[in-house]
Amino acid sequence: MSTSNVEQRPDIDSSFVGKMGRIGWHGIRLPFLALLMILEPIARFVLTAIALLGILVSLFLEFSGAAPRFPFWLIFGLSLSCGALVVVLNVVKRHLAR
Numbered sequence: 001m002s003t004s005n006v007e008q009r010p011d012i013d014s015s016f017v018g019k020m021g022r023i024g025w026h027g028i029r030l031p032f033l034a035l036l037m038i039l040e041p042i043a044r045f046v047l048t049a050i051a052l053l054g055i056l057v058s059l060f061l062e063f064s065g066a067a068p069r070f071p072f073w074l075i076f077g078l079s080l081s082c083g084a085l086v087v088v089l090n091v092v093k094r095h096l097a098r
Contacts, residue, residue: 033096036089043089047082054079 058075061067 029096036093047086051079051083
């Protein structure tokens with residue numbers, strides 16, 4: 001079967017709807033990226049501090065025995081989630097900067 005008979009569809013970027021969609025995407029992307037770039041150092045500091053302090057406190061309270069009913073896995077998991085949010089922040093920022 002030959003592929004030369006396949007119809008060539010027009011590129012989405014060459015159509016009016018494609019161009020308007022791209023302009024709309026830039027209209028949404030650029031202000032959100034600017035806001036993210038301004039708030040990124042603050043968010044990174046807060047999330048990293050929560051992750052580090054949460055892990056240290058949960059390990060200390062688990063191994064010291066000072067709080068016998070301390071929810072170790074809950075606090076440890078929430079702290080690791082804060083660390084993962086820093087990675088998500090970087091991925092979103094990188095995606096919007098393209």
